[in-house]
Amino acid sequence: MKRFFGFVKKEFLHIFRDPRTLVILFGIPAAQILLFGFVVSMDVKDAGVAILDLSRDETTQKISDKICSSGFFKKTQDLLTYDDIERVLRKNRTKAVFVFENDFGNRLISEGKANLIIIADGSEPNTTTLITNYATAIIADFNRELAGTAATQNLLVQSEVRMFYNPSLEGHFMFIPGIITLIMVLICALMTSITITREKEVGTMEVLLVSPLKPVQIILGKVAPYFLLSFIDIVVILILSFLVFDLPVKGSLLLLLAECMLYILMSLSLGILISIVSKTMQQAIFASFIGLMLPTILLSGFIFPIENMPVGYDWFSALLPPRYFIVIIKNIMIKGTGFLYVWKETLILIIFTLVFLGVGIKKFKIRLQ
Amino acid sequence: MLKTIEASGIGKSFGATQALKDISFSVNESEIFGFIGPDGAGKTTLFRIIVSLLLQDEGEMSVLGFDGRKEFREIRRNVGYMPGRFSLYHDLTVEENLNFYATVFGTTVRENHHLIADIYSHIEPFKKRLAGRLSGGMKQKLALCCALIHKPRLIILDEPTTGVDAVSRSEFWEMLRKLRPYSITILVSTPYMDEAMKCDRVALIQEGHLLTINQPEKIREEFSRRLFSIKASEKYRLIGALRNHPDTLSAYPFGDSVHVTFRKDAFDNTIYDYLNGKGISDVVIEETKAGIEDRFLELMEK
Amino acid sequence: MTGHTVISVRNLMKKFGSFVANDNLNFEVYQGEIFGFLGANGAGKTTAVRILTGLSEPTSGEVIVAGFNAKKQPEQVKRNIGYMCQKFSLYEDLTMKENITLYGGIYGLKKRLIRERTDLLLDRLNFREYADRLISALPLGLRQKLAFSVALLHDPKIVFLDEPTGGVDPITRRQFWELIYEAAGRGITVFVTTHYMDEAEYCDRISIMSEGKIVAIDTPANLKQQYHARSVEEVFVKIARPGNN
DSSP states (O other): OHHHHHHHHHHHHHHHHOHHHHIIIIIHHHHHHHHHHHHOOOOOOSEEEEEEESSOSHHHHHHHHHHHTSSSEEEEEEEOSTHHHHHHHHSTTOOEEEEEOTTHHHHHHHHSEEEEEEEEETTSHHHHHHHHHHHHHHHHHHHHHHHHSGGGTTOEEEEEEEEESOTTOOHHHHHHHHHHHHHHHHHHHHHHHHHHHHHHHHSHHHHHHSSSOOHHHHHHHHHHHHHHHHHHHHHHHHHHHHHHHOOOOOSOHHHHHHHHHHHHHHHHHHHHHHHHHOSSHHHHHIIIIIHHHHHHHHHSSSSSOGGGSOHHHHHHHHTOHHHHHHHHHHIIIIIOOOHHHHHHHHHHHHHHHHHHHHHHHHHOOSSOO | OOOSEEEEEEEEEETTEEEEEEEEEEEOTTOEEEEEOOTTSSHHHHHHHHTTSSOOSEEEEEETTEETTTOHHHHHHHEEEEOTTOOOOTTSBHHHHHHHHHHHTTOOTTTTHHHHHHHHHHHGGGTTSBGGGSOHHHHHHHHHHHHHTTOOSEEEEESTTTTOOHHHHHHHHHHHHTTGGGTOEEEEEESOGGGGGGSSEEEEEETTEEEEEEOHHHHHHTOOSOEEEEEOSOHHHHHHHHHHSTTEEEEEEETTEEEEEETTSOOOTHHHHHHHHTTOOSOEEEEEOOOHHHHHHHHHHO | OOOOEEEEEEEEEEEETTEEEEEEEEEEEETTOEEEEEEOTTSSHHHHHHHHTTSSOOSEEEEEETTEETTTOHHHHHHHEEEEOSSOSSOTTSBHHHHHHHHHHHTTOOHHHHHHHHHHHHHHTTOGGGTTSBGGGSOHHHHHHHHHHHHTTTOOSEEEEESTTTTOOHHHHHHHHHHHHHHHHTTOEEEEEOSOHHHHTTSSEEEEEETTEEEEEEOHHHHHHHTTOSSHHHHHHHHOOOOOO
16 A cells, blocks of 8 residues: 555656646636637628618618617628629528518508529538527518507518528538538648658757758658648548538539638648657647647637637637638539639638748758757 | 778867867778767767768868768758667657668668668568567667668767667677678777777777777787786685785776786786785786776776 | 575577577676676677566576565566666656655665665765756756665666766766765676676676677676686677678
8 A cells, every 4th residue: 555655646746746747637627618619609690781772761771770680680781683692602601691572661551572692602500590580580570560560560571591602501511511621730740740750859860960951851851741740631622522511512623622722731740840849759740630620620710700809819829720621612513603802711721831930940940959 | 092981189068078188080981980978978069070960160171072061952952860779760660660761761672672681581571560569679670671772882889788688689799790801991989899890990988088099909918907806706806906006006806806907017926915915815816918898998098 | 696596597588580689698697796797789788688677578598586586476586676777767857865755665665765765875875965956957967876785775776777877978987886885885786788888897796798698707807817818898799790680
């Protein structure tokens, strides 16, 4: 028994003398609760909506105001024609369009009912369901108001929900692109993050340094094979998604593959940077896998919409490259958009890649100290 | 003649620990130069400064005429480096390791094969074996081949014989001597004192200081007193008894005998009685020539 | 020198698959001896030592250590021996005193005994001033000496030392061997493996292993005579061929 306690005492001493263990035990849970508690919310706030008011009368104005002042929605635009609908949904700020039919107010009074069509962006099924629920709730509330006054007692606004993109509201369509984004960044970063640190730990890095090899050659030389293999990887994943989950590629396949290559390159560069900066493989794995995983899952817009996040968080989210790729991949696969709609995100990813590679090369130590 | 390495006043500290203090030495072309000293003496730190992996805090160092601060690329191009832990790729075969290092230095195995032919013949039967599966002695030979494959003018071997058995160690030194005709300067470090005799010149280093630099024979001659080798039946008691004797200056066990120096550089026959009185019999005392280790111990004591 | 046999090895075989690491070893070690176990890398030394210390099982053969059968009663063997391995058996982030106390506890010594022995140890080795320093801050020579003393804390009959003086400076090496002599003088049997050929000379008897077999076992003096050699190193070079695995 005494042996046992002696041993336990030793373990306590080890723990308290190693700052890293203490950080893991106490620091990380505290930080994560504080950070993520705010983020994890399924509510919809200030979702972007556009209004196509073909009638423009008092009634439509009243309903529009009600929608926009509910707190759930924020008006992005007033549309003029049906053609505008697709255009505005392609851009990602607008999640739904409210369409008031012609002569809305008059029809309501003369026929007793009028139609309001809610066209929602089905590429994010969770948010869409919430949005449509809130919208229909607001309309129902309006109808209650109507019913409350003798004059308007028998009048009813009928609402109909239609999905643009992903009419059957397949969950896959939201999750699989997100999963692809998450998996590729974790795997790629993890792979390259250990490669340089391993050489440092084993000792072969010393010999590589005392050779004509330049840092740039070492770094790119390490990225190249992983790039090739990761690309094959992502092609296989896309094929699997198509075959098993019927995930479409509505847009240009070539563009999709090109964007995938960029994303892989960015992820590998991030891994290399981690590898150069970490002293041990343990550190590298921790940073690239554990450090990257939770923020990516929670803050990249993969599950929880970015729009819902409190102010500080969406700034943080802006620093996460996966957030941009999710937009790109969803746009190309589900919405079928072309390069013009994703050029901003593409440019950002290019900048990230160049920054990671550049900083990596700069921080690569040519001496041991 | 331009010296292959010239160092003056080299100092290096890591935090509060001073690893090297005022190290000055030079190495001539084609020499086999050895740094002899125990763990922690500063050998690895010094070698890393020589190959420009570390920068010295004080002093100047010129390697092959190049300065480690600004011209490190030239140094790294012309040097073959074998760091302490035989840094080979464990998951590559013997052949693959060799080809890799040849390619990185812009040459091919064929081009300089003659240089390593002798050494490689020991490991050639295993050329398709993963380097991680080789014994210590084999790894050492492979690492040497990889360091030589680009025909460098200077090779720097950091403790290449540590942890390797005696037979492999002597084979290794044979291989180094056979490199003489190729005019390669060889810099070696080792904790084994007996290996000092196999170098052209040797520097004894301890706790960051250079104790002496000279040809090994001359270092032996530098031993300042007469040295006596005493054997007896009871080794342990012999040492204790000798240390307690008033005439004794130093007494160290050396294999099957004890190496002793006396205050007056001589002993008289009363010592036999003294030892017999302590229950020690079969005492044999001979004068002997000091070895490198004797001199090292003497210098350490100072 | 024949005294009481503390280690008895008969027909010891150890195979890893088809590879024979220990090939029919037969030898005895007597109480109070300093027994040197030599051999090239890959000759099978480490394998044999692991079997003797109860850390590994023989494929066949009988191994009796400190009166216990190493295969059937490994735990008793471990309790009656001390072991110092090359790669520091001390915890770097604990102090000297804490390490001693820890091992005392592991060996099952009572608190008072641990305290007594700790004091004895620290005084004998002149380590008082280092008692509360972390091991990581101490030089190699000190650590080795402490590790040896800790291996003896519970008064074992036999102590196994695996290359205890690797890389240590010549003075500290000799001081370490004086500790070994002292222990042997107290009747403790010391079983030591080493690469330093001159240390082989400090032993009462040595055995040399080559490619899984014992090719020589005798006093250093007898071996030198037998092989017409001036040193154990010469004997070694003549009869031990390094393993090729």
